[in-house]
Amino acid sequence: MLETLIEIGRQARHSIEEAGDIETLEKVRVTVLGRKGHLTEILRGLAGLPIEQRKSTGEQANVLREELERMIADKTATLKRKSIGEKLAADRIDTTLPGFPFSRGRFHPLRQTLEEISSIFVSLGFSVAEGPELETDWYNFEALNIPPDHPARDNQDTFYLAGDKRLLRTHTSPVQVHVMEKQNPPLKVIVPGRVFRNEATDATHSAIFHQVEGLAVDERITFSYLKGILTLFVHRFFGANVDLRFRPSHFQFTEPSAEVDIQCTICKGAGCRICKGTGWLEMLGCGMVHPNVFKAVNYDPEKYTGFAFGIGVERFAMFKYGVDDIRLFYENNLKFLEQF
Amino acid sequence: MKISYLWLKDFVAFDESPSDIARMLTFLGIEATVPSAAGATWKNVITAKVLDVQKHPNADKLSLCSLTDGQSTFSVVCGAPNVAAGQVVPLALIGAELPGGLKIGKAKIRGVESQGMICSERELGLREESAGIMVLPDSIAPGKPLAEALSGGDTTIEVEIPTNRPDALSHAGIAREIAAKLRKPVTFPDTKQKSIPADVNVTILESELCPRYTGAIIENVTVAPSPAWMAQRLEKCGLRPINNIVDITNYVLLEMGHPLHAFDLDKLDGKALTVRRAQPGEKFNALDGKEYPLADSMLVIADNSRAQAVAGIIGGADSGVSQSTRSILLESALFAPYSVRRTSKTLGISTDSSYRFERGCSWDSAELAGWRAINLIEELSGGTLRARKDVTTKTFVPVNITLRPARAAHLLDVPFTSKEAESILSLLGCKVTPAGDALSVDVPSWRLDLKQETDLLEELIRIKGYEHVPTAVMPVMPDIREGKKAESAENIARARLASLGFSEAVNYSFSEKKSLEFFSLEPAHLIANPLSKENEALRPSLLPGLWKNFILNSGKGNERILLFETGTIFTKAGERKSLAILACGNVWEQWWAWKNNSAPRTYDYYFIKGIIESIFCDGNKFTVTENSAPSAYFHPGQSARLEANGTMLGEFGMLRPEYNATVAFAEFDISAIEQNWNRQPPLYESLDRFPPVKRDLSILAPKNIAFSKISATVSASVPPAKNITLSCRLDDIYEDDQKLGADKRSYTMNLTFHPATHTLTDQEAGQLLDGIIADLQKLSISLRA
Missing domain, CATH: 3.30.930.10 (Bira Bifunctional Protein; Domain 2)
Known part of the structure; x- marks a missing residue:
């Protein structure tokens, strides 16, 4: 069971780091932490385990969940910054082109x-x-x-x-x-x-x-x-x-x-x-x-x-x-x- | 008027320079200047006598002249055809510099050396143009600096005499002003008055028009040129010397300000003069060589057969003084100013004499000037006074004014003692006697402008100097009887127009008839005496002026012309203030970012309408309505009127296609707009407390139904009792002959219901919309499928 947790953690960390956009990252989150995610299923299955194992596995699974949630949050922020930056770059105009020539009338x-x-x-x-x-x-x-x-x-x-x-x-x-x-x-x-x-x-x-x-x-x-x-x-x-x-x-x-x-x-x-x-x-x-x-x-x-x-x-x-x-x-x- | 500086010194002793005197006179109310002497730059220009003129050996059009300054002889090449031996001429010697900057050096002209240049008036800066060299009077001696020779050591002072001061139209009059300012006595020429038979045949038939006429007969005169001193003084003052008799009358005019006239006695039929009105149809040959038709409103001096002078204006050709004259009848008279003025205007003759008579001449001067001229004629022409008659038709009563010196402090904020007032007024010729706290002032006959106390107060401060009046700050008491003045509708409209890019024009109030016809406009008023066609009518609209501005600016390459003007127009109903707008060209300036914009970019009907609504309809209950009878220059299908409660405020729209330009124009009655302008401060309307509900409505309507009818029907459909306001925005218009039919048009409108009292349900909104559709169906408007 512990091996499984370690493997989930390793793969998840890797996938989070590799995720290049918000959508991929969201898929990673669903795969691990979603309703049917690997880690979610382990946590749900804790009830069927013997008491000592339940305790130690539960602790470690929760530590992993908090770690992954924090990583995803950090990564989300990073990706959002990146995406806005790309949009800004794509929307860049030549600000030196003439502004709109509103006309001003004069009093005699x-x-x-x-x-x-x-x-x-x-x-x-x-x-x-x-x-x-x-x-x-x-x-x-x-x-x-x-x-x-x-x-x-x-x-x-x-x-x-x-x-x-x-x-x-x-x-x-x-x-x-x-x-x-x-x-x-x-x-x-x-x-x-x-x-x-x-x-x-x-x-x-x-x-x-x-x-x-x-x-x-x-x-x-x-x-x-x-x-x-x-x-x-x-x-x-x-x-x-x-x-x-x-x-x-x-x-x-x-x-x-x-x-x-x-x-x-x-x-x-x-x-x-x-x-x-x-x-x-x-x-x-x-x-x-x-x-x-x-x-x-x-x-x-x-x-x-x-x-x-x-x-x-x-x-x-x-x-x-x-x-x-x-x-x-x-x-x-x-x-x-x-x-x- | 030109006056001679030295002549003034005949009457008052002073040391002030000509420019000091000019300044003094200016501060006495007589604007005076010393014309900047061209002579200042005539260094090394002298007078010289031409001894001999030979043809230049190498040039047909040049001559070789020999001149003398009295000592040396100069050889000078001259190109002017009018040079002749015996002349005295201005000669610029080597080293001279002329006003134009021309420097005279040693020069060889066509191989012959020239030791200077004989000058023309143009070269001396005396005239703009001149033909040939300047020839000086023979009386001028050679060898003198030109400036001195021309001025005789005298200086001309130019003065402008105000219309109320005819007494100052003479050297004596100006001298009196200077004397008063310097508090010095003034001495006038002694007149030797003889007692002599009144054997002169003079009759006054028009006592109102001629209160006094003195005639003097002087016999055995010898008509000859005047002595040099007199000729020079006349020339200094801009008059051409003619002969001693005529010159003396002019001299006395310039000296004492009273016009005189000398008749040749032997040419007068019956040797008699009658002061009468001209007969209807009477003709008059004047001294200027022209024949004038006279009218019975005009006063003439006639002998037994015909008019020999138009009274106070001009003498006749037949009885003028000539070389053969032996006896003269000298006139010194008084004529009614208004009569001289009217006759002078009618005949179009203005003379030194009429100028003075129409401003007013003095009772005393009529007598004194006559004696002065008699004395001079006897002295200078060898004649003898044989008879003199003084006919008066009224008694002269001097004007008496009571002056309260305390009133000076009251009016001027400058105190005057009785003593100071008396001193100043006495110097001006008044007789002053104390009368209690006041002074009794007898005004001399030549001061026709002194009629009441305030005139004397002006004399006191004028002589003392306006610099003695303090500069006091008046208490600021705002006039609040009418309350705070609201900003005028005119200024609000002007500001809004300027912010929309319109510039303000100011045009003349006149129009040419031709330009009015161009717009089928009728002038309500024509000018009786226009100087040119441009001034022949008063504008009945601001359009012709703005159109002229449009043509000018369009000719200068402007593609966008946005103008407005406010000004008075003149219609059959009277004058009124008008506001007009003219727009042509791109709504927006050409701009790089316009791509596939489908909006029209040039001013059309809907743009001008938008402008008018934004200027006038915001805050006012003004409506744009169809114009059944637009002005002729408007496109009938693209113009409308602005109304307030049925009152027409103005009209606007596109000009007719015949004007060959897509021009929007608008003109409004400013006073009607002012009257209907909403002056109430806006009452706050609560912001939406319940959510607005939006519905779109697409309808199919016959084209002949105006949109205003549709939108009014939509708005009226919601009963007021429901407390729901409806706003309606036109979103789209669609036409398609095949799909919709050629006589139909589809409108899409965005409706928004703003409930004031409760939240609107879908069902309620649906009912409201059904009500609108039902009302529209009554107009044969259906929902679009």
Whole structure:
């Protein structure tokens, strides 16, 4: 009986070692340890043996069973590792082939600029208003202190509609009037929008461009607040180290009026072709709301003061991205759009 | 406007350089520049007199010139045909360097030595183009550095005067600004005013349009060239000297800003002038040699038979000053700005005179400028003032404004004492008298822009300098009356489109009529005054613009063009915001791993539909429905509309085959979308607590039944009371004329029942499926065998 056990053990160890895959190993296990396996049958036959023999054979058979079970478990783990390794090797791909070309759409650089400008003012507590592009003479000119036959109209060549009294707004300022007609002070509002000038298009002029208008009205709004808010804005947009200066200008709907220049972003103030050697770039117009504009919307000019400003989006975008021809913005060449 | 630096010094004493003055003016609100002098690079370029011109011995087209600088003689080869003995010309000597970088050295031209080069204006950098050499006025002496000879030691300053400051359209006006800034007195030319008979026949018939007209008769004038100092100043300011009389009117215009006109008295019928409206049909021969038709809205200065000047704009050819003129009638008048402006626009004539009158001239200057010109004419032409008449149709009342200096701190955050305010305003010509805490300010007649207190406050801070205004941080008080603004549907749609690979376009708001016709679109609005065809109509759709972009990009070799735009369109119903999408080409970029994929790879109807559903239908009760009347450019069988509760939000689909490109297009009404956009936060739906049950359903349906009808029937078949939601996914479509019949189509759908209250048994699921099949049978749809 012992010889038989030793022989089973020897053969089983050999077969386990030789097994090259999980299936063969499983066959070995069934042959030895399965329900009808050689070792299982010996263990089952123990009951029919004399007592001493039963004891010694039983011990040895159990030792062998534990040994073989451990060997099979170890071997199973080894074979599994081997099989996964083979699968991994077989599934290997060239990871340097191009990945799937998901495409990414772009927002138009003018819209990006417009939204950057708007978001700065929104963070400073301004709300956003919009108005119609087709306007009446009253909103575009008269309510803004530009009476009929006034030479200031020459600066704003206007598109008129055929067979209709309306015109295409020449600035976003008429929305100031709409807002003040609907709302009482205090108010702080910006107006992004499209404006129209009847002039020939070239690298720096466009018959259509975009503005962001700003307006703040309250009982104690001063010129110094206007300087403060525009200084914050310019620093947020162009960087905190960019110098700016205010100089007198003229707009019919503000008094006093100012033009804001910033240090040339190209030459940093040294003087170059872009700034025509001055070191400064004219960036935006602003001023304190003219009392006649307040009168046009029935605000008391003694009680309220306010400031207004107008930012040319194309101009800001041109300096931000270094675009030297305004027409590129309206051509919509994908090679251009995909750069932003 | 060009002004002369030296001329300014006639009125105010200062030491600042031309560029300092330009900077000062810029910070006073008058943008000024000193044009970069081309002369800076004219080293060794002198004036020289041509003594003799000979033919070059070896070249037909060259000549050999002999020139002098007054001391030495130079022999120079010249190729210009206009060179002639006696001329004073610019001569670049050996060692000179010209603006283009050209260096003049010793040279032999066709065997003859040339000791320099006679220059053209182009070579000197004075003009872009020039024909032949530059010939200088005879008055210029030879032997001077060219820069000095041309400038006369003076510098031109270019200024841009704001529309509200006609008073600054003159040297005196600019000098007044400088004086105020420097807090220095300003002195204007003395006018010698004589008391003389008012024996001038002047009548004003239109008192509204002409509040003041002074006419002066000066006899025995000798018309001759102006003296050099006057001619040079006019040239410095860009005016061509003509003769002493005309030059004096121009000189006074540039000096005092008031336009004058001199008539030849002997050419005036009846030696009389009437200020009247033009007669209908009246014609006018102007000084510019053209004939203009006049209208009765226009004001003219007429003699007894016809118009001799269009008031404030241009004089007549018949009564202009000529060599033979002996007596003149000098006009110094005031005309209503709006009338001059309208007439100038109607006739298309803009002159130095009309430019000033339409901005406004001053009551006082009308008189002073007249006297100044009379004095100069007497002095320079030998004439004698015989009569002068000043006709006024109203009384001038100076504007008086009450200024509260405390208001400066209120508006500007800059305190002004009464004393400082008075000092600044006085320098600008105002009469200031204290009135309690305030100041009573009489505005001089030339400051037409000063009408109310705020205008004076601007003057105070303008002269003091904007740099004195502090930079203060305004308290940030967010306006929360309207609550937090939800993100606009427009921006959500834009972001979703960009994430799907679409780039944003921005197009002009205009369309050519031709491009609208191409899409059978009607413009709702035409532009009355377009500059070109491109501007003739307002776009009624975003399609023509995007189509133009498509053509451009397709021409550049792009095989895949994905664009969208949001912008205002103009329809008969008014202007509104629109969103449009254009897609053409491969859905996915060409990729090495596409093998036998059977999915379509180019944008077709189902792709654009998928995009629209993913952008708009997610979270909104928007539905895609059949479009019974699509826009003309859509393929009628491959387009649909997007709706919300029966409201049309827009349409989309494939363009018609006639456009010869497989292009998907979509356009939506943004405001309708905003109105119907679901702003409610989504309400949480509990996750499946009971296992979902899946069943497949294969049916055979007549082709003329729309799939939406089938899926709606399936969905409606499960009664709501059962608390079971059904999702239905189309798995396969199969057609086979032989096996199924040409009019039938088979659909396979994966149905999933999600019970909310209990576990669904097989039997229940079977009953639900039977119910669906029964409902479908009512539509002649059968189970597929």
